[in-house]
Amino acid sequence: MDEQQRLRWQCRRGMLELDVILMPFLEQDWPHLSDEQQDGFRTLLEHSDLQLFRWLMRGETPTDPAIHSLIEVIRARHQTRIVY
Numbered sequence: 001m002d003e004q005q006r007l008r009w010q011c012r013r014g015m016l017e018l019d020v021i022l023m024p025f026l027e028q029d030w031p032h033l034s035d036e037q038q039d040g041f042r043t044l045l046e047h048s049d050l051q052l053f054r055w056l057m058r059g060e061t062p063t064d065p066a067i068h069s070l071i072e073v074i075r076a077r078h079q080t081r082i083v084y
Contacts, residue, residue, distance in 0.1 A: 004030075010045040018052055021078045029077050040070040 007030070011022040022045075033041065044052070044067055054060040055071045056078075062068045 007042070007045070013052070014049045015053060017057055018049060021056055021074060022052075024081055025074050025077055028081075029073075036066070037070060037073070040066045043067065044070060 004026075007026055008023070011019070011026050013019055013022065026041075030038065030041065047055075055062055055067075056074060062071060
């Protein structure tokens, strides 16, 4: 299994809300991330669904500055994809 497939599997979470944010981010934005951001994304996916929900949906701030920065990128990219 290549890394993209492994990450796709890890992006499939127990909450639809997270799937809707993480899957498009992986598909559309992952290839354009720096190596450091890609490492951060891998680390991000190690956190629980509840923690990811708090960060991505409720606006809570991670204590790790690198994770916080990546959360902001994910939120911003997600906002550009929302069609009203």
